[in-house]
Amino acid sequence: MRxxxxxxxxxxxxxxxxRAAKLASVLQLPAGHHGAPHAAVSAAVSLVVTRDxxxxxxxxxxxxxxxxxxxxxxxxxxxxxxxxxxxxxAGIRKGNPYRPRVVDATAGLGEDAWLLAAAGCEVIAxxxxxxxxxxxxxxxxxAATHNAGVAARITxxxxxxxxxxxxxxxxxxxxxxxxxxxxxxxxxxxxxxAGRKTAERKPMRVLRLTAGNxxxxxxxxxAALATAGRRVVVKRPAHAPxxxxxxxxxxxxxxxxxxxxxxxxxx
Ligand SMILES: C[S@@+](CC[C@H](N)C(=O)[O-])C[C@H]1O[C@@H](n2cnc3c(N)ncnc32)[C@H](O)[C@@H]1O
Numbered sequence: 245m246r247x248x249x250x251x252x253x254x255x256x257x258x259x260x261x262x263r264a265a266k267l268a269s270v271l272q273l274p275a276g277h278h279g280a281p282h283a284a285v286s287a288a289v290s291l292v293v294t295r296d297x298x299x300x301x302x303x304x305x306x307x308x309x310x311x312x313x314x315x316x317x318x319x320x321x322x323x324x325x326x327x328x329x330x331x332x333x334a335g336i337r338k339g340n341p342y343r344p345r346v347v348d349a350t351a352g353l354g355e356d357a358w359l360l361a362a363a364g365c366e367v368i369a370x371x372x373x374x375x376x377x378x379x380x381x382x383x384x385x386x387a388a389t390h391n392a393g394v395a396a397r398i399t400x401x402x403x404x405x406x407x408x409x410x411x412x413x414x415x416x417x418x419x420x421x422x423x424x425x426x427x428x429x430x431x432x433x434x435x436x437x438a439g440r441k442t443a444e445r446k447p448m449r450v451l452r453l454t455a456g457n458x459x460x461x462x463x464x465x466x467a468a469l470a471t472a473g474r475r476v477v478v479k480r481p482a483h484a485p486x487x488x489x490x491x492x493x494x495x496x497x498x499x500x501x502x503x504x505x506x507x508x509x510x511x
Contacts, residue, residue: 245456248300248375249276252293264293271374288453291375298382300375300450309450311353311383314390318362327359329499333477333506334427336363344426344474347412347419349405349464352451354380354398356431356479358387361397368418368425369398370405373455377402406460409467424473430487431479432461442503462488469493469511476509 250268252260268275276290292301292308299308317323334344343364348357351369353376361367371377381400388395399418401408409428412419419425433452444452465488468476478487478495481504486495495507 245373246289246454247274247287248289248291248373248454249274249287250291250293250375251276253306254295257295260293260295267291267293267298267378271378273374289375289450291378297386298379300379300454302450302453309353309447310379311355311358311387313354313358313383313387313394316355316358316362318359326502327363329501329506330356330359330477330479331363333475333497333499333508334360334365334429335475335508336365345419345422346427346429347409347425347471348429348431349409349468350429350431350458350461351380351400352376352431352455353447354383354400356429357398358394360429361394362391365397365427366422367398368401370401370403370408372402372404374402375454376451405464406467409464409471413467413471425471426474427477428468428472428475429477429479430461430464430468432458432464432487434481434484435459462491465492465509469509472511474511476511478507478509480505480507 250264250273252264265275288303290301292299297310299310301308318327334346336343345366346360348367348369351357351371354369357367357369371380377400384395384398384400401418408417411417412425435457486492486507493509496510497508499506
């Protein structure tokens with residue numbers, strides 16, 4: 245996990261500068277240089293406050309990354325077929341109104357959380373990197389203007405999932421009203437380039453440079469298994485070994501997606 249400086253753009257907008265300074269103090273991240281060019285910022289990634297949104301920018305690249313939930317297709321045939329393996333792994337069946345309450349313990353930029361919420365699930369989305377949390381919260385707030393119902397089903401929590409899941413297993417925290425969450429979803433970073441034939445998409449590259457490689461991910465599986473009421477769902481690259489392969493239990497069933505699969509552990 246890296247320190248990500250907070251900047252604003254355009255640099256001459258004093259209200260953006262003030263927002264950036266406030267955010268830096270709330271998130272306990274360093275203040276960076278304001279405005280473009282971002283090559284002036286020595287860090288690989290900056291959190292940038294713009295007039296429209298919060299975004300993560302690579303040094304020297306003025307085009308930032310932020311979730312754009314309104315662009316996620318969940319209505320056309322191809323859009324739904326991308327969503328289907330995740331929903332099946334979470335125990336959602338066509339024609340059955342059951343919708344699990346989900347803890348997405350590695351929320352990142354929130355695409356999976358959005359897909360689950362769009363299907364009708366209540367989702368608690370946990371993320372540990374403060375800059376990623378800020379970008380995700382901002383995106384969910386923006387999304388409420390075009391899809392209030394889905395956005396309202398997502399609660400973003402800034403925490404380390406190892407700590408949060410242990411608290412949830414004791415019935416504490418935002419899941420208290422649920423009893424146990426039905427499903428815990430895990431999607432830690434996969435080691436760079438391993439098991440992947442194509443280049444990493446820019447959002448994932450930026451996320452990796454921000455959050456790191458999640459080398460401690462194996463411990464999340466036992467924590468998730470101890471917390472979930474019904475299932476743990478783990479997203480993996482298509483040909484990757486299961487999470488915690490050496491020590492972990494075998495998954496109950498896998499659902500293949502385009503370049504990834506979802507391993508479901510029924511508890
Ligand atoms: C591959 S990304 C998740 C992508 C996400 N599923 C999506 O659809 O955008 C992994 C994220 O999990 C977060 N993460 C990894 N381990 C974590 C932990 N123990 N607690 C909270 N967040 C964690 C990382 O900071 C990173 O943002």
